[in-house]
Amino acid sequence: MQIQQLAYFVAVARTRHFTQAAEDCGVSQPSLSKQIRVLENSLGTALFERERGDVRLTPAGEALLPHAQEILIEVDEGLRAVREVAGLQRGRVRVGATPSMWDGLMADALIAFREAYPGIELEVTEGGSRTLTRALGRGDLDLALVIVPLRSDDPDLVARPLLRERLVVASPASASTTASPASASSTASPVSGPGLGDGPLAVRDLENVPLVMFREGYDLRDTTMNACLDAGFEPTVAIEGGEMNAVLRFVEAGLGHAVVPSMVLASRPSLRATPIGEPELTRTIALAHRRTQALPLASRTFRDVLVDHLRGLAADALGVDVDLVD
Known part of the structure; x- marks a missing residue:
């Protein structure tokens, strides 16, 4: 049994005329009649009674018709769904x-x-x-x-x-802008202590600067920790354990500085970015x-x-x- 045979069967059942059904389906009448006979042979029973031009459904045809119509509706809906997905109307x-x-x-x-x-x-x-x-x-x-x-x-x-982004040091916009040389005091200070200038700084300039650190497992935490250790010191952690929004809020509140992607500061006027130049820190x-x-x-x-x-x-x-x- 094929879908096309069911479509021909439903067309004949609707029109009660083989020639009209063939025209509606866009095929020749002999081709449609042949496919109906093939369908009947596969089912082992006649679907139509043909007498003197009168076409009527047999009891078997009456039984098949609603199922055939339902199958054709389901097929049509399935094809429509595929076309919608293919046309990005759904998905x-x-x-x-x-x-x-x-x-x-x-x-x-x-x-x-x-x-x-x-x-x-x-x-x-x-x-x-x-x-x-x-x-x-x-x-x-x-x-x-x-x-x-x-x-x-x-x-x-x-x-x-796709994208290579430079990391910067985020600080409160009101923090000191006095550049902190690498030889700055080794005493840990609050944000207003060893200032971070607007120009590039070296990673070693972060020694003894209080840092807000991301939680364990965060890529930026590992990057910051490794950069500080490579520069020969352990970072001074003021507070740790946050996600991005929490870290930025802690910096805004003056609890410390943080090494962050530059893009996150684009919409944070209360924070300023200090570039890192020695070495340049990036993420891909x-x-x-x-x-x-x-x-x-x-x-x-x-x-x-x-x-x-x-x-x-x-x-x-x-x-x-x-x-x-x-």
């Missing part, structure tokens, strides 16, 4: 990103995608890179913006670098997904919109210091 994108990305570039990218494809459902997840890579590995996410190199042993994950943001799982069309389209969005943004327009990775 879902499950995307994750680090908190700083949601605060920075992702919101604008989501707005651009939503305006272009209002029928696509967006499911977002916020978390650290390790959390997001685990979610990708479980199949809970289609895409994730993470920090590379990936801290995952899963060979199924692949990451495409990549778009990760599973290698062996084909991305749905909606997710591929979101990926393309995101990449185009990032390429269309100049660093000076963002008010941050970033480079796009080719």
